[in-house]
Amino acid sequence: MPRQSRTSGSTSRGTSTRKDILAAAVSLASVEGLESLSIGTLASELGMSKAGLFAHFGSKEALQVATVEAARLVFTEEVLVPARGRPPGLPQFQAYIDTYLSYVQRRVHPGGCFFTAMSIEFDDRRGPVRSQVRAFAIECRDLLEQTIREAQSLDQIHAWVDPAQVVFEATALVRGTIVSYQLLRDPILIQRARLGIEGLLERVRVAPPASELRPAMRRGAERA
Amino acid sequence: MPRQSRTSGSTSRGTSTRKDILAAAVSLASVEGLESLSIGTLASELGMSKAGLFAHFGSKEALQVATVEAARLVFTEEVLVPARGRPPGLPQFQAYIDTYLSYVQRRVHPGGCFFTAMSIEFDDRRGPVRSQVRAFAIECRDLLEQTIREAQSLDQIHAWVDPAQVVFEATALVRGTIVSYQLLRDPILIQRARLGIEGLLERVRVAPPASELRPAMRRGAERA
């Protein structure tokens, strides 16, 4: 089998190739990590030469940085943008949780959450990749905290609640879920995460709708 | 600098060397991962030859398996054993959470939680290492669920509570905390995790001691 079909419609020739490379790099890196991802493997997967691929980036580190940036764009498109459109405050916060869990469950990347994998891989190394991952983590955290503050100003969440604490608990729960889910692949874990989030929000929500009882902790609690 | 001092007191000669190798392997793997850990690097760090080290295991995979097993023993010693001695039920459950967070905070391994790192690294690969990591995860989950059942039979936790759900929420929260903590290195995250666990247990605990109010979500909630 020679080469590969070059029918991935994008802008110009060189840009298209670069995008194809980065799409494959994000995919591979989500599974094997960014350090184990080799230029040779990546090139042969795309049917091009090692040196040809290398020329697009100039160093492995530059390829890694570009890969993280590409993954950030995917995450923004798949998780942040859909939730951003929801009504402000609590619904939007819940939407962020949902789109994040869905991003993992739909297997947007074969290795699960790209940034969780990169976080574990680079948390002990200095350099631009760790900086990127840290910056994005803080960016997302701030975004969610702002959503909680909006929920408070809309009287959906009690004013005495610390936004940082709610956001921390929700994101830690979801991130921990993702780690376990990738290992065990049991969809019930995603369900349990949703129940956990409901229980957490129950504690801070103003005037919960009496029509629903949300027995998150109850035995055999299942979604309808 | 030739060789290294061989004064790590253990049983026989060969066993001692093997233990030294595995201690270094666990330490290195917690930072770089088990796949990136190379036999050459490990050997030179211990001041021995590559072939000499290799002879102890016969293959890289066997070294990896032995490393995970060694890490399991450390985890048992550092996390499970100390908590096991606490009073049964809720105090024991809380002790497991505490010793686990402490295991990360005390940096028992330089890379944080060994099994979280291995979980992320091997969740997409078949083979004995993933099996080990999975088996240990399930073992710990079952252990914690048993503790919750004991707490129920001791009337510390309500009978209507689903042990699997409590254990899931607590461990997901802690695991997510560990991922964030390793990346951001902010001790407040550990504190927030403890508050989150308190809040979670508050919902399921029987007859909370009226002497304390546990305002886990409140702004500026700090430990004494």
Add this chain to the structure above:
DNA sequence: CCTACCGATCGGTAGG
């Protein structure tokens, strides 16, 4: 436990 070596692959370069 060692030295010496194997073929394969790594990131990166030369030159086109």
Add this chain to the structure above:
DNA sequence: CCTACCGATCGGTAGG
């Protein structure tokens, strides 16, 4: 974007 190559390192082996 290619072929051809560099020195270094990989897991693993031979032989002692």
